[in-house]
Amino acid sequence: MQKTKSLREIEMQTQIKEHPELYKLLRTGTTALAFIATLTMSQAAAQPQTSLDPTFNITASADQGTFSIRSADGKTAYPVVETKVGQETVLVFTDSSGVHGVESAALGIPRTTIIPGNPQRVTFTPTKAGTYVISCDIPCGPKHANMKFTVKVDQ
Ligand SMILES: [Cu+2]
Numbered sequence: 001m002q003k004t005k006s007l008r009e010i011e012m013q014t015q016i017k018e019h020p021e022l023y024k025l026l027r028t029g030t031t032a033l034a035f036i037a038t039l040t041m042s043q044a045a046a047q048p049q050t051s052l053d054p055t056f057n058i059t060a061s062a063d064q065g066t067f068s069i070r071s072a073d074g075k076t077a078y079p080v081v082e083t084k085v086g087q088e089t090v091l092v093f094t095d096s097s098g099v100h101g102v103e104s105a106a107l108g109i110p111r112t113t114i115i116p117g118n119p120q121r122v123t124f125t126p127t128k129a130g131t132y133v134i135s136c137d138i139p140c141g142p143k144h145a146n147m148k149f150t151v152k153v154d155q
Helices: 007-018 020-045
Strands: 055-061 066-071 081-084 089-097 100-104 109-114 120-124 130-135 148-154
Antiparallel strands (some): 089 120
8 A cells, every 4th residue: 555645745855855955954953953852861860969059958867877968859869068158058957866966166057956856947158168077966876976967168
């Protein structure tokens, strides 16, 4: 069975034959679109290791001896809190097992006691670039010594 060409198809083929520059443009356009699509996809696939979003959710676990850092929407985990000089930064201690304490005079993080069921919101604005380690200062269990997290302040 032979496929009948539509009038539109015949028209288009005729136009392309008559206008090779149109045919060339169509080909180039498709290639450019494919390139843009590939670029967009590769950018979306790249997962950031740190975030410059100034709000972080932090969960403290006495059992695991960890502070877990996530983005404000909770979707992305980060190894450190990354911010920059002059950037108002928010740490939201969303949840906790055990009781913990944090404070940093160097960063301007006020004395904060983290207890289960009482989310705490701490705001600070770093003034000096550097890497700051914040350790839990309330004995919270056998893994107390591991309870620390890093704030990296970029220039
Ligand atoms: Cu502790």
